[in-house]
Amino acid sequence: MPEGHTIHRLAADHDLVFGGRPLRVSSPQGKFSDGAALVDGLVLESAEAHGKHLFLGFGPSGWVHIHLGLFGKYGFGDAPAPPATETVRLRLINDEAYADLRGPTTCALITDGEKQAIHDRLGPDPLRARDTGEKAWQRISKSRTTIAALLMDQKVIAGVGNVYRAEVLFRHGIDPYRLGKDLTRAEWDAVWADLVELMREGVRLGRIDTVRPEHTPEAMGRPPRVDDHGGEVYVYRRAHQPCHICGGEIRTAGLAARNLFWCPGCQKP
DNA sequence: AGCTCATGGCGAG
DNA sequence: TCGCCCTGAGCTG
Secondary structure: OHHHHHHHHHHHHHHHEEEOOEEEOOOOOOOOOHHHHHHOOOOOOEEEEEEEEEEEEEEHOOOOEOOOOOEEEEEEEEEOOOOOOEEEEEEOOOEEEEEEEEOOOOEEEEEEHHHHHHHHOOOOOOOOOOOOOOHHHHHHHOOEEHHHHHHHOOOOOOOHHHHHHHHHHOOOOOOHHHHHHHHOOHHHHHHHHHHHHHHHHHHHHOOOOOHHHHOOOOOOOOOOOOOOOOOOOOOOOOOEEEOOOOEEEEEEEEEOOEEEOOOOOOOOO
């Protein structure tokens, strides 16, 4: 289950494992059979990520556009591939490896123009080397929407999901209900820079770790702990537990159909 | 076996 | 704001 770091990692893995060589493409489940047939046997020329969107490039034949949604999952493995189960939407195979995709929101063959339209509607991505937080700031600084909602809006900033949202706001002591227009430029610059760093680390480690060294359980003299989503965090899914820093109770609330987590003690309005 | 929930996003009203 | 789509894990019974 993905935020932007997962998708950038997947793009790199595709390049490494399948890039520059022909590969077999199929859709055991059948829902992508037509698209798969059109690129089967072609060379994978490039793999790109923008926010939570993944693009597999097959030259003039176009791009396989993948969005994992909430449930989508990739499984990579060494050849030979096991028999595909009925939920495998997309299977890639070469002599050494296979990759299975299950449960994506999107898996479709698109043109260069359609791909460009997706880039155009996405905000800057902290994991794209040429992107900066400037365009995001232009929208945030004029917006009467809460910063918590803005961080989840992929048109404002691409790649941030529910975990990074909660964690980066905590790390900067920003109350999630503050309005975009009430953030200072310095606050936004610090948040953007932090996302760049945190998400790069997320790509490297393959999980979301946001707890600073001085706040780890060891440093704080507490028993070791890994949160049930695989990384170490301050507030995400820690409702009603004590804050690692102030000891106050972590709070949760629904916001735009998602669960928001924050520490009222550390994140003042 | 059936329910709930999950790191997303879309379109209808 | 709500319902809906995609899948699987972790409960409950």
